Amino acid sequence: MNQWKNFSKGFFKENAVFTLLLGMCPALGVTSSAINGLGMGLATTFVLVMANIVVSMVKNFIPDKVRIPAFIVIIAAFVTVVEMVMQAYMPSLFESLGLFIPLIVVNCLVLGRAEAFASKNTVGSSVIDGAGMGLGFAMALTMLGGVRELLGSGHFFGWAIYPEDYGMLVFVLAPGAFIALGYLIAIINRFKKA
């Protein structure tokens, strides 16, 4: 398979959030600001790449019937690593992402790539696939977070753009996540068809 296509499919053609609608829980839950979205996206990317590497390496040793539990243990191990490292070196980001870090374990995107791609392909392709899907996910979360932060609190990556009083609070809250995501998907679909 063409490796560039393998990498770039994660951004638009098979983007986890905008096209596949996978990983909605973190995508809607943590994206109240662009930096939260980016942090969550990069944490997921790390887990995705590492899990893809390990799964593609051990795929022949794991009997078919127990592959899902084995994959989940591998993914959970990497998630816990991310959680502990983040708590140690990025405590403020850890606080704002909170509960959603352990939830990467059950992010369908990670298990989905392990099952659908890494367990059938070589280590090299799996790394590229994981990086592409992960960065596409991070991009989507950052865009969603950026839109919500800009409309909701008048900031962008923490920089004040206009006074907070004029922000539409709903975009910081949960309903705003759905509204913003819906419009982003609509815009992206428009460009994909063109």
Place this chain on the structure above:
Amino acid sequence: MGKSASTLPNMVLTLLIVTAIAGSSLGFIYQLTKAPIEAAATAKQQEAIELVMPGFDNDPAAEMYEIQSDEGFVLKVFPAKKEGEFIGAAIESVTNKGFSGEIRIMVGMKPNGDIVNYQILEHKETPGLGTQMDDWFKPAEAGAEEKSRSAFFDAFYGIKAKAEGGEDTKSIIGKNPGTSRLTVRQDGGEVDAITAATITSRAFLHAVEVAYKTFTEKADAASSATKQEEGGAE
């Protein structure tokens, strides 16, 4: 190489190996990150103590003791001393009267109960409304954002951000819960509640009051008791 077959010994062995490797590597990472995680938590606590009760030269975290409030919450008291003299304490207080979940605050008080400063440690209040308590109850000059906002409004609408008499009706800094009625205006108190977040304001002031009551009524007894215990242990 063929795929390993799904026989029982194969499956058990595979899962055993996978979990053993995952478990041992996590143990290793845990050992590596344990010290930095603790250091980060201590640094945050130390920062909060220095903000709410500045000017001490002892180690409040080392002399910390816990007392129980009437509501059954455990409050942490960090005594601040300068040249051996007790100048006040940073008190970690908590309330469950918030809009959602617990609110944990750190409030600094002089020995007589005058509020020096406060900081919100942890909360789950509504973003944009309840979250304003970070700066709301401090004097207007304290928050830089508050300043820019009022300047902005002054320029375009001529609205005065402060009340007419010049007295700050939001700030609790420098006031004493024993002599001032530190409840929201709706409850007959002296403090302006956060616009559209009265519940959060009530909860915050409740946490301050709990800290004050527990500190003034129980702290001395508890602190001398702790000292006696320490003396006995030595």
